[in-house]
Every structure is written in C-alpha cells, then in structure tokens.
Amino acid sequence: MITIENLTKRFPHKTKAGKNTDKTAVDGLSLSIGAGEIFGLLGPNGAGKTTTIRMLTMQTQPTSGRICYEGRALAAYAQELKSVIGVVPQHVNFDQDLTVGENLELHARLHHMKGEDRRQRIHELLQYVELTDVVNDGVRRLSGGMKRRLLIARALLHRPRILFMDEPTVALDPQVRRRIWQLIRQMARDGVTVFLTTHYIEEAESLCDRVAILNKGRLVALDTPKEFCEQLGRYTVEWDGSEGREYKFFAEKQAAAEFAGQQAGDGSILIRPTNLEDAFIELTGRKEGI
Ligand SMILES: Nc1ncnc2c1ncn2[C@@H]1O[C@H](COP(=O)(O)OP(=O)(O)OP(=O)(O)O)[C@@H](O)[C@H]1O
Numbered sequence: 001m002i003t004i005e006n007l008t009k010r011f012p013h014k015t016k017a018g019k020n021t022d023k024t025a026v027d028g029l030s031l032s033i034g035a036g037e038i039f040g041l042l043g044p045n046g047a048g049k050t051t052t053i054r055m056l057t058m059q060t061q062p063t064s065g066r067i068c069y070e071g072r073a074l075a076a077y078a079q080e081l082k083s084v085i086g087v088v089p090q091h092v093n094f095d096q097d098l099t100v101g102e103n104l105e106l107h108a109r110l111h112h113m114k115g116e117d118r119r120q121r122i123h124e125l126l127q128y129v130e131l132t133d134v135v136n137d138g139v140r141r142l143s144g145g146m147k148r149r150l151l152i153a154r155a156l157l158h159r160p161r162i163l164f165m166d167e168p169t170v171a172l173d174p175q176v177r178r179r180i181w182q183l184i185r186q187m188a189r190d191g192v193t194v195f196l197t198t199h200y201i202e203e204a205e206s207l208c209d210r211v212a213i214l215n216k217g218r219l220v221a222l223d224t225p226k227e228f229c230e231q232l233g234r235y236t237v238e239w240d241g242s243e244g245r246e247y248k249f250f251a252e253k254q255a256a257a258e259f260a261g262q263q264a265g266d267g268s269i270l271i272r273p274t275n276l277e278d279a280f281i282e283l284t285g286r287k288e289g290i
C-alpha cells in the first residue's frame with residue numbers, strides 16, 4: 001500500500017555559534033506498509049515521527065528518497081491522495097472561530113460529501129466521539145481532550161482508506177482512548193490502513209500489527225510487538241540496583257528464576273513477562289533522548 005525508500009528530510013539549522021548547517025530529522029528511512037495493516041511508529045521526542053507523517057501526507061517535501069502509494073510515485077498520486085487519506089495531526093489545526101459542527105461541515109464540503117450523507121455521517125461521528133452536546137459550541141471553548149476527539153471525527157468523516165494519526169489518543173481519558181482503539185481496529189478490519197505514532201507503548205502493543213522504532217531520524221528496529229519481546233527475551237527480571245532500577249532479560253523462565261534466586265534477600269526483585277516498553281527503552285537508550 002505504502003512504500004518508502006531512503007526517505008530523508010533535512011531542515012536548515014543554526015548552530016549555537018551562529019553557523020548555518022542542516023539538521024537531519026529523518027535519515028534514510030525505508031519501509032513498507034500493507035493494506036489493512038495497523039502500523040505504529042514509535043520513537044523519543046524529536047525522533048522524526050511527525051516529519052515522516054508530514055512527508056507521507058504531502059505537507060512537507062522530502063529532501064530525498066521515494067514514496068509510493070499502491071506502486072505509484074507520490075507525485076503521480078497527488079490528486080487522488082487528498083480523498084484517500086485522513087489525517088489526525090499532532091497539533092490542533094481547526095478554524096477556532098467556527099463551531100464544532102461548522103468545522104465538520106466545512107471539512108465534509110471540501111471532500112464533496114453530499115446532503116444527507118454528509119449530515120448523517122457528521123451526526124454519527126459526533127455521537128461516536130461524544131461531542132453531540134457541543135455541536136454548536138465554538139471550538140475555542142472545548143477542552144484539550146474534546147479538541148483531540150474532534151480531530152479524530154474530522155479525519156474519519158470522508159471515509160479515508162488510509163488513516164494517519166499522529167499521537168491520536170494523547171490527552172484522552174481512558175474510556176475514550178479505548179473507544180478510539182476499538183474504532184481503529186474496526187477500521188482496519190474494514191480494510192483501512194492505519195499509520196499511527198504514539199508514546200503510549202501499551203497502545204502500540206495492543207493495536208499495532210507491526211511497530212517501527214525511530215531514533216534520531218533512523219530506523220532502529222521493525223517487527224511485530226510479540227517478536228520485539230521474544231528477541232529481547234520473554235522474561236524480565238528487574239530489581240533495585242545501585243544506579244536505580246535494573247533489568248535483565250531471559251529467553252527461558254527457568255533461567256530468569258535461577259538468576260532471581262541468586263539475588264535472594266533482595267525484596268525488590270520481580271520476574272515478569274517482557275513488554276514492548278522494555279524493547280523500546282533498550283533500543284532507544286535508557287539515559288538519552290527520552
Ligand atoms: N519545521 C521545522 N524546522 C526545523 N526543524 C524541524 C522542523 N520540524 C521538525 N524539526 C526538527 O526535526 C526533528 C524531528 O522532529 P519531529 O517533530 O518529526 O519529531 P517527533 O518524533 O514527532 O517528536 P515528538 O515525539 O516530540 O512529537 C526535531 O529535531 C525537530 O526539532
């Protein structure tokens with residue numbers, strides 16, 4: 001569905017000494033995403049996630065590299081792209097002077113949605129994200145979480161086949177977050193391709209078919225959440241060490257138990273299944289970047 005080859009983005013950058021240089025935000029990224037896949041892009045702040053989404057959605061030009069949708073180069077697909085994709089941006093970008101309803105209406109009209117279908121779809125999505133009661137309120141008056149919910153409703157309005165979500169559930173309460181997860185899963189079952197970024201590792205673990213980890217613009221790993229944990233070792237032993245919490249990973253439960261046994265008397269020791277967060281921290285560094 002989407003193929004990225006050697007995608008690179010450099011921004012002009014001024015050093016502390018005032019010298020003009022480049023800063024590489026995305027560095028030779030190559031990967032492909034299948035139709036109907038839920039693909040997660042993880043990485044510390046500044047890793048290049050938003051820049052990648054912005055290049056894929058034609059909001060910014062790559063410095064070099066290639067993006068293909070369904071085998072067609074992005075430039076040849078540009079016309080179609082707007083109707084095919086839905087985007088939940090990281091930062092709110094509504095017209096703040098319009099109401100909730102007017103913002104959705106505007107988006108639907110821009111996508112040429114007609115009369116009854118438009119009204120019905122707006123009604124349905126407002127109900128889904130629980131914003132029906134504030135349909136006539138100015139966007140400015142919404143809480144942070146309500147704005148995020150409106151961003152999601154807007155992105156889904158024109159029934160996109162590919163959905164880009166940049167930290168979709170940030171600032172949402174746990175109930176709404178789970179409803180959004182349900183919605184994302186349902187959409188993937190209906191054949192929609194979902195490309196999301198998140199800092200909630202639990203979200204990636206529970207939703208994503210595959211996860212890519214970016215660090216300083218580079219792809220450091222790409223796998224299924226399960227495979228990430230298997231590669232590190234399915235069992236984690238953690239304890240309070242001299243420099244804070246320490247972790248050791250084991251392929252076999254027996255070996256983990258033996259290791260823990262040798263530390264007898266340390267009340268802080270714990271054996272548990274390895275999770276994606278362990279893999280993320282190992283791959284992106286414990287001390288830097290996060
Ligand atoms: N318009 C811009 N001009 C200059 N530098 C930029 C611009 N946009 C992003 N950058 C830089 O590119 C790098 C990657 O930023 P990006 O926003 O893609 O990171 P991110 O992974 O989305 O981070 P976060 O988790 O904080 O959202 C950062 O060093 C950032 O400062």
Ligand SMILES: [Mg+2]
Pocket residue numbers: 049050051090166
């Ligand atoms: Mg970002």
